[in-house]
Amino acid sequence: MNTFYKTLKATFLVALFTTVFVACDKDEKEIIPEPKIEEIEIGEGNVKEITVGKDLHIEAKVTAVATIKEAKVTIKAEEGTSDFEVNQVYDKLVGKTSGEIHSHFDVPLTAKVGKYAVSIVVTDNLNRTKTYQQVITVKAKEETPMVVKWHKMEISFIEGHSHGVTATKGYFHGNPEIPEVKYLKPVQKIVFENKEGKIVASENNKPLRWQARVEETKGLSLYGIKIVYFDAEGNRINEQFATDRHQHFFLAQDITKNVNAPADKVLPQPSQVLSFIYRDTQPESEDFNKNSPNLRNVKDPVGLKGIFEPDVPHVNFNLRIVLAHFTGENSKLINGEVRAFNQLPVSIEKETDVLVPVHVYTQRASKKYLEEAAKEFGVTKADIDADENIILEVDPHGEGASPVYM
Known part of the structure; x- marks a missing residue:
């Protein structure tokens, strides 16, 4: 009989510790926050537009408690192709729990005028990704009027x-x-x-x-x-x-x-x-x-x-x-x-x-x-x-x- 109770007690303790361990492990995973992207500014004064021939300012604070695996900024014309396209990876942030994205991207004079999709993406070492997306406008620069001197x-x-x-x-x-x-x-x-x-x-x-x-x-x-x-x-x-x-x-x-x-x-x-x-x-x-x-x-x-x-x-x-x-x-x-x-x-x-x-x-x-x-x-x-x-x-x-x- 003692053997039966000892076995039952041991089984109960194993089940109890397993339940506690799984619960603790689950709780631990749940309390690790997902990556964040905050304090975002696109364009000086956050105007979200830029004129060809100038540089586009992009700034953001990224956080990943599980440490950063990758952080990047992409910019692409919504329609067709353009000489202005960005795919910038920030290797200096890898392995850190937080950091700043701060870049100035030159918009060439030959860039297509119109709407562009901007994405700021941060992925942590638990392979969780946070993405911020924004549409910006690339504008033509006002040009000097033409003076025609021929017939x-x-x-x-x-x-x-x-x-x-x-x-x-x-x-x-x-x-x-x-x-x-x-x-x-x-x-x-x-x-x-x-x-x-x-x-x-x-x-x-x-x-x-x-x-x-x-x-x-x-x-x-x-x-x-x-x-x-x-x-x-x-x-x-x-x-x-x-x-x-x-x-x-x-x-x-x-x-x-x-x-x-x-x-x-x-x-x-x-x-x-x-x-x-x-x-x-x-x-x-x-x-x-x-x-x-x-x-x-x-x-x-x-x-x-x-x-x-x-x-x-x-x-x-x-x-x-x-x-x-x-x-x-x-x-x-x-x-x-x-x-x-x-x-x-x-x-x-x-x-x-x-x-x-x-x-x-x-x-x-x-x-x-x-x-x-x-x-x-x-x-x-x-x-x-x-x-x-x-x-x-x-x-x-x-x-x-x-x-x-x-």
């Missing part, structure tokens, strides 16, 4: 090839115009007119049709540009813009999928869409002379001539062309260096500001070229093949070809 602007985009061309050496050989070609025109022209201060695009303007470069290569899908300005009497007036106070800038914006884009196509950032080199000549009225090089000083780009190369296939975008006029304290150079072709100053007088639609409908040498060209132009593959045959009959180096050199 007509003609832009020629010329398909061609490289002879070792760079910003300082070699040259670009542009293909001649071929009137018989219906779709794959080697020379595509765009015209704008100044009508009482309002710039109007010609009804004959069509989207530029370009082919992107081959992956992992450069210099195999080139398009030259020549800009010519005229006054009301039809006189060529480029010389008044070929100065150390003028520079054309070229920006890709409003990026969308081309008709040939696959369903899972990821749109690129504006800065990834195309490359460009300035190839201005001195005097500006002459083409590049390969026998007697006459390139303008590379420290003084103007952009009346230059060479594009599309870097990404299957995208449509607007090519924004801006002629900036540097006056007063504004300098054409930044710390003695040339501004990039897409580095447009915000507070600058503009004498040209136009949009040219561009369709990069295929990748050069693609096996799907005929199919994609036909789909882009809304014609048959036989129509595209006919154009190709006409082009192949013309020797761009032959007599009477009238090529363009840059």
